[in-house]
Amino acid sequence: MPGTAGPGPSARPEPAAIADTGPKTMVLTGASRGIGHATVRLFAESGWRIITCSRQPFNRDRCPWEEGPDDHVQVDLNDHRALALAIHDIKARLAGRPLHALINNAGISPKSEDGGRLSSLTTPVATWMEVFHVNFLAPVLLARGLFDELKAGQGTVVNVTSIVGSRVHPFAGTAYATSKAALACLTREMAHDLAPHGIRVNAIAPGEIKTDILSPETEERLAPLIPMRRVGSPMEVAKVLYFLCSDAASYVTGEEIHINGGQTL
Known part of the structure; x- marks a missing residue:
């Protein structure tokens, strides 16, 4: 697939280097709401340039950052051919300029027709494939x-x-x-593979975070069980x-940081 060769003997020749000047640049998937939306706000306020990727076109009302429309790539991460084009x-x-951060935030969590949990006995094969394409394969590609x-950045x-x-x-x-368990394992493998090239790879594992994906029932049921309540x-x-993504973490790689208010204690 074009643009997905990666490092190794078959990789493309490296592009001519351009001086690493100007703002740092990040690519972020799943930017339109929740964690992704907050991340764009924080990084933009700190002077970063953010290239966003999502299935939906850029929405000026939801995402009021100035450069948004020019730095938005619309792509369905479930379609690996479309991802290659993206x-x-x-x-x-x-x-040709360096990339300083890639945050693989996009993810899907399908439910049954009545909104219930899909177990290993009830998840359709097509759903398995879609979830792994978006949540696992897209990050590595x-x-x-x-x-x-x-590497340049x-x-x-x-x-x-x-x-x-x-x-x-x-x-x-x-x-x-x-x-998500597979993505945690992939994080360790990628950290090992990319460290010799000066690229760090880590993961964060959020617990119950107040986003659109979190139902009122979930918050009501689980908040009392979290040590921070x-x-x-x-x-x-x-x-x-x-x-x-900062220099403060310059010697941190291969880690998965849990953000859950003590829920796993």
């Missing part, structure tokens, strides 16, 4: 496709996993949970992402 589009927007730019990759990757959850389905906010997650 990677080509991102590279064109970078125009993006990192491979943008390897040259990440001595950048960092952060994968957004989940608390459900290490425990059975009353609402999150089996396909979602196993895809509340769910987290998207900005609390965004601040950890910012740390991992």
